[in-house]
Amino acid sequence: MEGGESFLSCAVTVEWTTPQGSITRKVNYKTASIRLIRNEFREMFMEIAADKQSNVRLALKNINVFKKFMAEGKASIKFQEAGCTLFVSNAPPINLVSFLRTIFVKMSGDKETVNKIQSKQSMRAKLLSGKTQAFEDISPVTVADISNAKSKISKATTTTPSPKKRKLEDVNKGPAPKKLYSPSPLTNTSSLNAEQQRVLEACLSGKNIFFTGSAGTGKSFLLKRIVSALPPDVTMPTASTGVAACHIGGTTLHAFAGIGDGSGSLEKLCEKATKLPLVAQKWRKCKHLIIDEISMVDGTYFEKLEAVARHVRKNDKPFGGIQLILCGDFLQLPPVVDKGKSSKRFCFQTSCWEKCIELCFELKEVHRQTDKEFISILNNIRIGRVTKDISDRLIKTASQKIESDGILATRLCSHTNDSKMINYSKLRDLEGEEKLFSSQDSDNATSLLDMQTIAPSKLLLKVGAQVMLLKNINVNAGLVNGARGVVVRFEEGLPVVRFKNKKEYTARTERWYVKNSNGSLLCRRQVPLNLAWAFSIHKSQGLTLDCVEMSLSKIFEAGQAYVALSRAQSLDTLRVLDFDSRHVWANPDVLEFYQKFRRRLQQMEIIPLGRPLSDKTNKKATLRQILEKQIKRK
């Protein structure tokens, strides 16, 4: 992975200040690299290098690390002895975390040895030692280094001081690094499987990627990892729907693009995007555009975006040279397009799709479900195939009791209004006092936040209400996004929810951030809950549900039944009230696309990633050219 553990690519500012705080010198590098090195006395240094600039070298001694924003690629390190502060920004968060961890691990491991050496070696002794000055890269972090460092922080971190108390965290003291070890999508680097790892590597090679896979193969999970491995200031994570965007910590594609719903002539849209300075600036700044749930992006809109990007960026390459990372499953929900408005429905039906995509991947291992029978049923439903056995098995679920501990199944509805009505009437039927939770939003941003976050602006609750958790609160305790529970009481005005695993949780205000069209962050503060007696299949795309019921009789889209069914984790936690094979169908254009796609993948299997081909027929052909030829032949 780029950067490794003792090397970091990022933007850097270093400020030297007097003890009174006035700045005496400042350097500012937009692209720099920082290396961890040691001198001949095993002392550690940080070396900052930028193009055509002389290197800055700072001794890693008595430092304070401020890493509250490392998930956004930012951190600062105060060097007490050198009297300066290093500000890091635009660092791929996953690399920054691992870089800070290396510093901590090496410094705590070294502390004793270096102290011993230093106490014995005065500056004079060092000068007289006769050793020639030599710097070398720090050695990689070993398992032993980590356990050594962990043992040193374990006692110090049994209680975590409040954030206010530990604003500047001293690496040498201990508490700060605990976060660096806690399991999180950022630090948990080992959990990608081989096929996911391969896609991540391809994304880091800078190629334009499309990856697909059936529901639950970890596409969004992987996408989050990809986002954290790219420099945040120039990476735009987006998705076709607000819920899906929230899932990967991004915005909707429409909010990013700044060309409204894309209606009107291409000339007008190009003019609009160029004239609006904030929109134009966003397009010019973007280097990596990530789109989840690509199946729901309208092809005509996609084509227009591609042309707008070229125009605004004054660059003729596809998407004006922006790296595209697209992901989704075209056998799930299609774009919502006004009938008769557009003839091209899917992105893959546009001519620019072939021009844009350089490498394709298909994830095959399903993570959401473990039961082989259910996975096989879902794979058949996905392509619109329903045998008698499948039908019988799903009909059998209609009578099964899937509820436990007073928590009802969530009903998935094909129409949003039906789900709203169910939630409304169930809440009304409950006795007891109603409590209203209103969100606190950034100025005038309520309607935008309504569209882009899953947290509602107004939430009415009563004791007995079925709710769903909207944030990962504590992954180890099962308090994860999508977990469902029931409000058992209110304490100090806050709802206390009991989950299926019997854990109780007091819902405190959480924050959701959304990037505005000018790039600034908007924030919604709300309790992380929503009513969960019912919601629409469209809103459920991307989610994992632990106990789910559905009626499929009013299904109106190809793939809609598949999306609904594939939210369930097992056949035992699913109830289909009225299964009928007529409700299951796949779009024939999509089936054809996947047939061709598979053939292309087979071709790719034999091609080493990102390297020119050296086959007998065409020595200089690149993978892209081979794929293009294939497409033309078809």
Ligand SMILES: Nc1ncnc2c1ncn2[C@@H]1O[C@H](COP(=O)(O)OP(=O)(O)OP(=O)(O)O)[C@@H](O)[C@H]1O
């Ligand atoms: N490598 C992995 N190791 C462990 N769990 C994983 C892994 N990849 C994905 N998961 C888990 O599998 C579940 C499904 O993953 P995810 O939602 O990313 O799938 P998806 O392909 O995006 O599905 P959909 O098409 O429905 O959006 C999630 O609970 C996720 O945490």
Ligand SMILES: [Mg+2]
């Ligand atoms: Mg997903």
